[in-house]
Amino acid sequence: MGEGEQRSFDASLDRSEGFGERLLGGLLDRAHEIPPQLVGPMVAEEVGRIGGRDVSILLQDYDQLTLTPLPGRKLTVGEPERIDGSAAGRAFLQEVVVEQPLAEGVRVFLPLLDGGDQVGVLAVTLDSADDDDRRLLWRLAGLVGDLLTTKNGYTDHFSRVRRREAMSVAAEIQWSLLPPLAMTTPRVSVAGILEPAYDIAGDSFDYVLNDDILHLAVIDAMGHGLNAAVLATVAIGAYRHARRTDVGLAELYVYMDTAINEQFGPEQFVTAQMSRLDIATGRLEWVNAGHPAPLLIRDRRVIGRPENPGTLPVGFGGSQPKISELDLRPGDRLLFFTDGLVEEHRAEGEQFGEERLIEVIERVGPGGGNVREAVRTFSHTLMRERGGVTTDDATLLLVEWHGGRADHLATPRT
Template identity: 65%
Template structure:
């Protein structure tokens, strides 16, 4: 710490504070379409050029350049097989030597989620550059998240094909697809990304307790999306007034029964994890049983007593529980993931799901990378057939 003549710390602005202060000072009233100009000005003072903000598309296949003043455009990059994609998947900076300098890719991390990648070219890179770029990327990620609710610019960038109205509703319901915290991590994938209707999930980390729900509303299109909206809304309401898991089911059941015809229903799985002890509790309402993964191998299903799907007026369900070990992962999925089949052939099946989990699970891979690869691999193994929503959520207790 530098001390001035009167014994006070030196409070004059340093170069690094000036860089970060540029973003902070402008952030409050910055129009979303001018984010690129602020980023370009900031990295330009560091000697950076050709800045790009690369956002993940909804299908989780490509990183798409944000087209905004001050930023460099270009073609979308495949997440698999590009330097930017490697940065995105590992959440670590990646540097690429060029004829005229070094292209630096820095992850845009926000609250454990990853918005995308910031890419910039410098003549040379040292430890100070890396530190400042990492901090700039952190502020830019927060800025994108803050401005996201004020504009359609980022939504449009992330779309690589037309989206149905039902899918529009479902995506507006979702929390961030990924959350990574010291004790727990969550990652989810929805398929088909641009036409999903009845599947959804939700989670919240309240103190030391992680709450997680996965639902599958019957049918397709707007009817299914509307039911899913009511079910998630009822789940959040019950969760936020701190009722027990079995009572959350009753809240959701009553909401669906009161709003829809008697033959309408939603299957659901509600979980609660004590992130301090690893105690996992869950309630199953007509949903496929979760799968427990330990030491990167499937140990088996978390079977439990089930009650009727939400909306059918089932009895108050029994709460099941298990003690997880540090590093354990729990895979929740909707039936579309295993019931899909090519014309004239058998269903994909849970055995194939388990086989692929065992192949893709590795010690050095994050839940986000595994969940994404699992969803895409299963889709390819089904012959790219997705006649029903196929959603999965991977939960890890880190201990």
């Protein structure tokens, strides 16, 4: 407020604490000090206050194949549920409430959302569910998603639950570098996936939304194993450092190139794509440094590859980047990927190839749903098409520009 201004205040407003506020407020009051392992029991206790029982918190595994129950006092722990074909999986993928009738009530599955990313699913059994129950549980699930994300920074508890097999040291490094796997906003959505999840090494991606500019990077460090992971770590670190100084794409490329060259010499390099998308206008700028060109998807069909003059991979030293531009239409999607996806050989020895990639995208695209569901479907379908074989890292990063405005989200709902 400016000097001398006073905030208007309506003394007639009802500020008494209702049942829903008491329930969610009690959770918030304790959230800042509760240890991570007690998040589940605390949630189960709160759900019990509205007559809920058999509470389960299901977390997505690293392969994005199953939802695994979080163990804890007062929590119901059963077998992991497949994401495909289950009620919990439908709630997870489509970000909707799913109700499953039971002999003695109804099982309600709610997505645990955090910034558009999916943490997992909250499952609760009620005698019956009305609109008040659904509204309260939806808000509770949102709070639980935020809690799990926040507390994850203080514990290995949740990460251990998500693991279905042993993870390599290189993969451990790469997963620690990643941003959230998905982000959904009114103007733009992003979702990525890495494979093989438990043995990834040189592939990585990064994104961030600064005001109206979405910054994106996809990298593929040469080699395999721990050395590739170290190379990728320096590349992502240099990218973030330059990006946070608010330089343009040309300066950003030069900074990354210099950092890799000085640390590793010209014998080691990183292929990369660095992009900037103005989410207010749809104008995309990008540098392609030795990477496969992305695919432009419009109306669920691949309409082309936005080609640009090639720039040397990051690390050779001294190259001047070539920047290209493209104007997107609302609803356009861009699929960025690394060469491990198309250079893999099928069981009969034939290379998978980009034409086959496009055929799969157009075949499964119409049922792909939101970008998070679509990129997961693409990855798992491609894996099956290759006979489950992955001898190199592979990354998919899918971006959809929606257009429109988001100012209304800053206005309180009445």
